[in-house]
Amino acid sequence: MDDNIKFELKEQDGVQIVKNVDKEKAKKGKWAGLGIAGALVAKFFVKLKFLLVFLKLGKLASTFGSMLVMIWIYAKLHGWVFGVGFVLLLFMHEMGHYFAAKRVKLPVSTPIFIPFVGALISMKEEPADASIEAFVAIGGPVLGSISALMCLVIYYVTGKSVFIALAYTGFILNLFNLIPVHPLDGGRVVTAISPMLWIIGIPLMAFAALIHFNPIIIMILVLSVIQLYKYYKDSNKKYYEVERSTRIIYAVTYFGLIAILGACSGYIYHVIPNVAR
Template sequence: MPNQPKPKKQNPLWYLGAAVMFILAKGKSLLALLKFGKFGGVLISMLLSVGAYAIIYPWQFAIGFVLLIFVHELGHVIAAKQKGLPVTAPVFIPFLGALISMKKHPRDAVTEAYMAYGGPLLGTIGALAVFVAAYLTDSELFYSLAYVGFFLNLLNLLPIHPLDGGRIATAISRWLWLIGLIGGLFIIIYIRSILFFIIWAMFAYDLYKKYVKHRHHGEERFVTASFLVSAEPLIEQGYLIPGTEHKRELPFVTFSDLDGQQYVRVMWESLDFKGTVPLMHQGLIKRAHVTKLDHLQKETGLHLMIHCQIDYTLYQNDKYYDVPVASRWKFGIAYVLLAGFLVGMMALVHRLGDLNV
């Protein structure tokens, strides 16, 4: 069999220039496609990724590679929909893969693991379909794509956050994170991937913060927000207008909606002001305070831009990781079987396709 596809010998700047010229020539059409909806955005990001990979590899390989990533991300979308979690369409980032954003976070580790497992499961099915096509056609291109598809899904099963394996581990045992921390480093050094090393380093630091630095007390965080309000209430009551460096504590209340999103409502009574600030994570509110004021003169009168800050302690809900024993076994067995299947398929593709990998 021929070897794995090699990088093209043509000058890569030609392809980059061609891509730029295409975007300039079709700019209006691309903008119209983006306005068409979320699928337009997905298609545009896919085309950009194909163009980026085509600079290094043959365009046929680039297209197949991006489609395999799309199938993987589609698995996450389907799993999230099955659990009633609204998610965005996949967005492709050249040389980084693709991602989806959750509009609503899982409420327990089982749901998180289920959604995470959907990606490598459907991704494996997609790579398996490519392998069947390679076997029937004896195609070097399909063998290469199948191998890469199996490898990427296996790599995603490393028990490291935010990889899929790290999220699946939440429903099996968090001790798998320690295995990922130690074993994952050796694997990442072996494959010599800067990107995955950065992911590993961020994961290691997150574990340090969670289980060492902030083990006995929550991690302190803050969020900022700005509000434009009229200064007329102060003027009417005869109060002096506070200066730009004015600072004060603000009374507040906090509440959550049915989806678990936490909000903080701050108040300034003399200004007749109430503002609502969403939190990125659940937290225990310590204080709300004004950090700065800006004076803005408008046609309707003097206005104040209130810059406020909410200080809070990150809330860790240990019940999130309460998983029934039966579910732990199911996810554990499914995890091991999928990883084993991927390793076996990589070996089979390597033998049948005679790939130099």
């Protein structure tokens, strides 16, 4: 027998019990160790949860932080009401893309605002086909156009000219976005109708670049030409295979939205004086 092993003699209910003290201590030590390990694991998950919350808040902070910066810049240029309204119009446009992407389970980032450029969301993975790409793309102009229409309604209710200016700006911005060139929304929508429509959009964008020289327009024009070249060089056109009924739905939505935006912006320009001039 090992002389180092310690025993303890106790009496319980008139019966003498011999306990191995070292064994009992080892058992207690084992449970204590498991308790400490459990506490450490719980602490780790608490910290991990906090980190996940922090990362989510970080994404929201980047969205609303850039949003506030953009509001401040445009407020300095055109007043606080227009500055806030203009950025909200951009926000609603991007949230249209965001909600559409969530609907088809396509992971995307939250909106980021870039002064004098606009706002954007980035896709974390490519769409499976042209139909999904078009669905996400059309979401922005749809919600953006509804937001601009709401500004028009607010103008008629309040009579404040800043809201008719916001409505006109919203209509024009969404109409511009529907030009059928990649990477604008219009270029992505017509991917599901016919990529051949890019051929119409490129001259339109070139004309816009000549009339209003702008580095952003030049960049879009270059990217649209590259996209058209890649389309013709790619022998596999499976990505662009969309059912005829789906093509018709996108065509009606796309051209119908262009007609509505054109009519609304034309109405403001010709009927309501000294607003769009």
